[in-house]
Amino acid sequence: MVRTTSFVQKLGDSVKKVSESKSSSWWYNHHMRAASRAIFERIPLVDLVLEVRDARIPLSSEYEQLRNFPSSSRNIIVLNKMDLANRSKTKEWMAYFKDQNYIPYAINSHNKDNIKEFLNFLQAKVRDIKRSKHFNNSETTTVMIIGIPNVGKSAFANSLHQIGRISAAEKGKLKHATVTPQPGETKNITSLKIASHPNIYILDTPGILPPEILDAERSSKLALTGAIADFLVDQSDLAQYFLSILNLSDEYKNWEKFSIIDNIENQIMNDHTQDFVVQAVRGALFQDISAFKGNLEEEKDMVQLIEAQFTTLIKAFNVSLDSFTDVNGVIASKLINLYRTGRLGHYTLDTIPRTCKC
Known part of the structure; x- marks a missing residue:
């Protein structure tokens, strides 16, 4: 048994104390509570859900609220920050999620080629949805990006937005999601267009942690x-x-x-x-x-x-x-x-x- 126990316990006790006391203005504040309710209400209404996780902690960065909705082909696990994780371990995690009947995709949100590949994958997924529901190309597809704080949701959303708008040759001032190194800074749900013919919009949402983390x-x-x-x-x-x-x-x-x-x-x-x-x-x-x-x-x-x-x-x-x-x-x-x-x-x-x- 590797001996990191005391370091883990010390950090765990600190986090538990903050989450249980509710004394921090950052931990599950009113912005997080309101955003959590808004996300919960919208998940059933969107066409696809992209759950962004940190590739370094594929299980620990799970968005727990998504457990309330049955996993299906509409939910995709996006392992972001793959450039910071062990490459061979990421492949093993991809195989694990596939074995669990999830749809996983590993990305580096700052790599343009990687984002282009993902956008092509996403568009193909949208076309499958439209065929199954008999939609026509004039109808808009909505994709919600969800995840805990600081997994790179907003950077991912902006990269999709920029690559998608360039690919569609659409001009005009780009609307960006707010990107900050500080976790929990996104306060509102932002809509960004990433593709035309068919029109695809993504909803960038605030990062939400559960009210308590006991582990x-x-x-x-x-x-x-x-x-x-x-x-x-x-x-x-x-x-x-x-x-x-x-x-x-x-x-x-x-x-x-x-x-x-x-x-x-x-x-x-x-x-x-x-x-x-x-x-x-x-x-x-x-x-x-x-x-x-x-x-x-x-x-x-x-x-x-x-x-x-x-x-x-x-x-x-x-x-x-x-x-x-x-x-x-x-x-x-x-x-x-x-x-x-x-x-x-x-x-x-x-x-x-x-x-x-x-």
Whole structure:
């Protein structure tokens, strides 16, 4: 049994406390409640539902409200952020969902070719629906995009809108869905046109979490991938959780050629995403993990390694040690950002249920 238990429990307790207290203006606020009701009422009225999930957490990012509606050919699971997940694991998850009679599709919402392929797939699906219902091409098809916060719904909607309008050669000022790195920022349901002949409109909806999340492991995964607002959890705890995942993976083995740059303090360090900084971080983590002699299946040994990594990362990130700096907080923030942008490897955090035959 891998020893991430204490990190998971700490994060899970934090999230549970916030959700149960209802003290946060972010957690399931009146905007989320109103949007949840509006989505619930509209799902039966649309022609297709695209449930967007995070490819790194295909189960944990499930939109639970959709369970109230029977799965059918009208529902498509879209695994977004496939570029941040483990590629082979994404293929396994696709096979799993097909085995469960779902229609899955993996995408990177920022890849134009990928979006074009999906749009062609979606249009073919719409044509099938129209044939089965004897619609004519003049009638409008409505597709609703739903999902939890920060799975990339709005970016996905905008990409479909832009590619679709260009393909249809339609001119005029484009109407965009609001895209923000902060989860839970979309407040209203926005309609965007993505195709003509037949006309297809998508409804971009706010990200909704359930009123309570009692499972600590799911809470931790949602927090790490950014579905839960960062200010609700301690960033140092979040970084420790990520390091526990990294330390038990094989990702660091790809970083043997990197090392900490000796004169890194002479470089311009205002951007931790610069390649030389990222390489220094990779090299530091590789050295620490490779040199560690403890048993990472033991929690105390894992904690010992993570403490050493935080110390090493001070140099890699060139963090100031003056008395006004929250050193661990700075390191944690930078480390989480590099993880979320794929600069520190590609991880699929959910495991496929053992009942799968794929």
